[in-house]
Amino acid sequence: xxxxxKLYLAILKISLDRxxxxxxxAFINAVFSSxxxxxxxxxSMYLVTLRxxxxxxxxxxxxxxxxxxxxxxxxxxSLLFGRGFSEFSELIDKGKFDLFxxxxxxxxxxxxxxxxxxxxxxxTILGTILAIIVINAYHIPIAPLGILFFxxxxxxxxxxxxxxxxxxxxxxxxxxxxxxxxxLFYTVTGQISKGNIPTITRNSLCxxxxxxxxxxRSDKTPLGKSDNL
Amino acid sequence: xxxxxxxxxxxxxxVFQYRARNFIWFLISFINPLVLLLFWQGILSKNSVLNGWxxxxxxxxxxxxxxxxxxxxxxxxxxxxxxDIKQGELVRExxxxxxxxxxxxxxxxxxxxxxxxxxxxxxxxxxxxxxxSVHISTNTAVILLAILxxxxxxxxxxxxxxxxxxxAFWLTNIDSLxxxxxVLMFSLSGILLPLNLLPSWMQTLAQFTPYPYMLYYPISAxxxxxxxxxxxxxxFAQFGIMAVLLLIYKLMWHQGLKKFSGVGQ
Numbered sequence: 001x002x003x004x005x006k007l008y009l010a011i012l013k014i015s016l017d018r019x020x021x022x023x024x025x026a027f028i029n030a031v032f033s034s035x036x037x038x039x040x041x042x043x044s045m046y047l048v049t050l051r052x053x054x055x056x057x058x059x060x061x062x063x064x065x066x067x068x069x070x071x072x073x074x075x076x077x078s079l080l081f082g083r084g085f086s087e088f089s090e091l092i093d094k095g096k097f098d099l100f101x102x103x104x105x106x107x108x109x110x111x112x113x114x115x116x117x118x119x120x121x122x123x124t125i126l127g128t129i130l131a132i133i134v135i136n137a138y139h140i141p142i143a144p145l146g147i148l149f150f151x152x153x154x155x156x157x158x159x160x161x162x163x164x165x166x167x168x169x170x171x172x173x174x175x176x177x178x179x180x181x182x183x184l185f186y187t188v189t190g191q192i193s194k195g196n197i198p199t200i201t202r203n204s205l206c207x208x209x210x211x212x213x214x215x216x217r218s219d220k221t222p223l224g225k226s227d228n229l
Numbered sequence: 230x231x232x233x234x235x236x237x238x239x240x241x242x243x244v245f246q247y248r249a250r251n252f253i254w255f256l257i258s259f260i261n262p263l264v265l266l267l268f269w270q271g272i273l274s275k276n277s278v279l280n281g282w283x284x285x286x287x288x289x290x291x292x293x294x295x296x297x298x299x300x301x302x303x304x305x306x307x308x309x310x311x312x313d314i315k316q317g318e319l320v321r322e323x324x325x326x327x328x329x330x331x332x333x334x335x336x337x338x339x340x341x342x343x344x345x346x347x348x349x350x351x352x353x354x355x356x357x358x359x360x361x362s363v364h365i366s367t368n369t370a371v372i373l374l375a376i377l378x379x380x381x382x383x384x385x386x387x388x389x390x391x392x393x394x395x396x397a398f399w400l401t402n403i404d405s406l407x408x409x410x411x412v413l414m415f416s417l418s419g420i421l422l423p424l425n426l427l428p429s430w431m432q433t434l435a436q437f438t439p440y441p442y443m444l445y446y447p448i449s450a451x452x453x454x455x456x457x458x459x460x461x462x463x464x465f466a467q468f469g470i471m472a473v474l475l476l477i478y479k480l481m482w483h484q485g486l487k488k489f490s491g492v493g494q
Contacts, residue, residue, distance in 0.1 A: 025402070032405040040412045044421050048265075051279055051426060052272055180253045187257045191264045 007105065008113055015116035030119035034075075038126040041190075042067045042134075061138025068134055069154075070190065071127030077158050078120035084112050085165055089172045089179035112166065161189065233335060236327070241339040251340070255347040258298045261420060263355070266291035270359070280425050286452055289364040290423055292352055293448045298420070299348035301379065301443060303387045305337045306410075309394025310403050320491035330478070334387060341383075366453030374460040375450035381467035382447045388474035389439050395478070398485030413438070419445030439470045 019026050045067040049060040058066075088111065091097045100111050135142060168181050244251065266288055273284040282290070313319040322329050355361060366372055393410060397403050415421050417431070418440035424432055435441045446463050449455060455463065 029402065029405050033408045036405075036408055036412050040415065044415070047416075047422055047427060047431075048268065050428065055268075055272060175249055177247050178250050178253055180250060180257065184253050184257050184260075187260050191260050 004105070004109060011113060012116050015118055019118040026119070030122045034119055034122040035126055038071045038123050038130070041071055042130050059138070061134060061140055064138070065131060065134045065140060068127050068131035072124050072131065073154050073157050073161075074186070074190070075120045075122075075124030075127055076154070077161050078117050078123070080116065080158070081112055081162055081165060082120055083115045083117040085169050086182050087115070088169050089176050089181075092172055093176035093179075108166075112162070164189075232327075233331075236332065236335045237338065240336040243336075244339040244343055248343075251343055252347060255299055255344050255351075258302075258344075259295055259348070259351060261415075262291040262294040262298070265421070266355075266359070266361075281454070282423060282426070283364075285362055285364045286454075287423070288359075288361045289452055290419075290448060292355060292361055292363065293451060294420065294444065295352060295355075296345060296348040297379075297382075297444050297448050299344035300341055301382045301386055301447065302414075303337050303341065303383075303390045305333055305387060306390040306394035306407065308336075309333065309391060310397035310407075314394070314397040314485075314489065317491045319489060329482070330391065333391065337387065364453075365451055368453065368457075370457050371450065371453055371455075371460065374457060374464065375447065377464055378450045378460065378467065379447040381464060381471065382443045385439050385467060385470055385474065386443045388471065388478055389443070392474060392477050392481060395481040395485050398481070398488045414440055417441060418443055419448065423449070439474065442467050442470055 019030075042064055045064050046060070049055065049063055053060070055063060091100065091111070097111075100114070101107050103110055134140070165182070165185055168185055172178060172181060269287045269291070270284065273279060273282075273287065277284070279287075313322060319329075322332060325332060356363065366375070393403075393407065396406055400406065416427075417424075417435040417438055424435055424441055424445045427435070435445075442463070446455075446467075450460055450463070
């Protein structure tokens with residue numbers, strides 16, 4: 001365990017050095033691409049709820065907060081696993097996967113975490129800032145114990161997201177050209193978990209994917225709406 | 230003509246080579262309208278009207294959006310920017326006895342047709358399981374003008390994406406520009422919300438961009454939101470946009486080729 005932790009810290013350092021090699025370009029790109037999507041996610045929720053006061057008991061502020069929290073969770077998730085899995089299809093297609101299998105460490109660990117996507121940190125930071133702004137602007141009450149459950153929920157959400165992404169990526173071994181499965185994964189989890197889930201579940205569609213279920217649970221906790229956690 | 234058909238058939242084979250990948254691309258564009266369709270289905274009750282939109286018309290809007298996104302929105306900017314300009318494949322294209330624009334247009338069309346086919350097939354279960362009654366205009370003149378609006382949208386989308394791809398002649402990294410375009414596309418073309426449900430400042434802003442002319446107007450035209458006079462105005466606006474985009478295209482192409490260099494041995 002200690003060995004793997006040490007190894008992951010080294011990976012983080014290498015990824016940070018790589019990010020800093022062209023720091024201005026990397027920073028501008030990170031801020032721009034991550035920032036624009038973070039703002040869009042939150043702003044789109046504002047636009048969608050502009051003409052209505054609430055959606056199945058969820059007020060506008062709460063739905064926007066869910067969008068902010070989605071950005072925090074997905075930012076951390078992408079930092080850890082985003083880049084690793086986005087390269088997976090290429091590893092299989094170009095025959096580079098052998099290099100991962102032959103190393104004297106756990107192959108799943110290495111293929112999942114061999115590189116960190118530092119740009120995603122911007123998304124988490126912006127998501128946190130926006131969440132604080134939304135909580136203040138809409139006077140959303142936050143319970144201290146709820147924050148603890150929220151953090152636990154976020155960790156579980158990331159683990160479940162990882163399980164799902166890993167499962168989906170195993171299909172790439174048989175069909176290496178489907179390099180867009182990760183994009184599909186982010187689109188599906190993003191759309192379902194960032195706030196539209198209350199509507200979908202009320203429409204009795206079987207879209208309660210485990211991952212999204214937990215995702216929303218982790219979002220709901222600070223609002224005190226997750227009594228049965 | 231037979232030469233173009235042969236090129237079309239060759240590129241069609243390329244499209245059918247990776248059907249699963251193509252289907253996943255379709256699914257990615259399919260998720261957003263589907264979720265929003267369910268969202269509005271949950272919000273609007275049977276008799277409520279929101280800025281002229283009823284539950285039936287808004288459900289038809291998002292249903293048509295699935296087909297519109299698949300059929301009308303090109304993704305040629307990726308090929309032009311990354312493959313042709315950055316990786317130098319343009320050298321090969323320049324040697325071909327047809328114009329670059331024509332080759333790209335013929336190459337891109339099979340992608341749209343296959344995606345459109347996926348869209349129409351996927352619309353059937355949505356109509357059946359979600360009980361969506363398709364709300365389409367019954368006026369023949371409106372339908373004919375709507376078809377013309379859609380054809381214009383197809384060309385505008387192609388020209389706009391080509392121009393976006395050409396920015397790779399000058400920019401080292403066009404990722405951020407393409408991401409910004411995606412966000413604007415989502416917000417202003419009607420993917421997120423029909424244009425008249427947006428705040429008024431966004432509606433005004435959208436009028437000065439080509440985005441609503443690629444998706445929102447063609448889809449609304451089929452639903453019957455606009456009368457024939459309004460549709461003729463929209464079509465004239467589309468011709469204006471096409472002319473401007475064509476001019477920008479020509480300028481960028483001539484200036485860009487002077488910047489481009491391809492080497493090999």
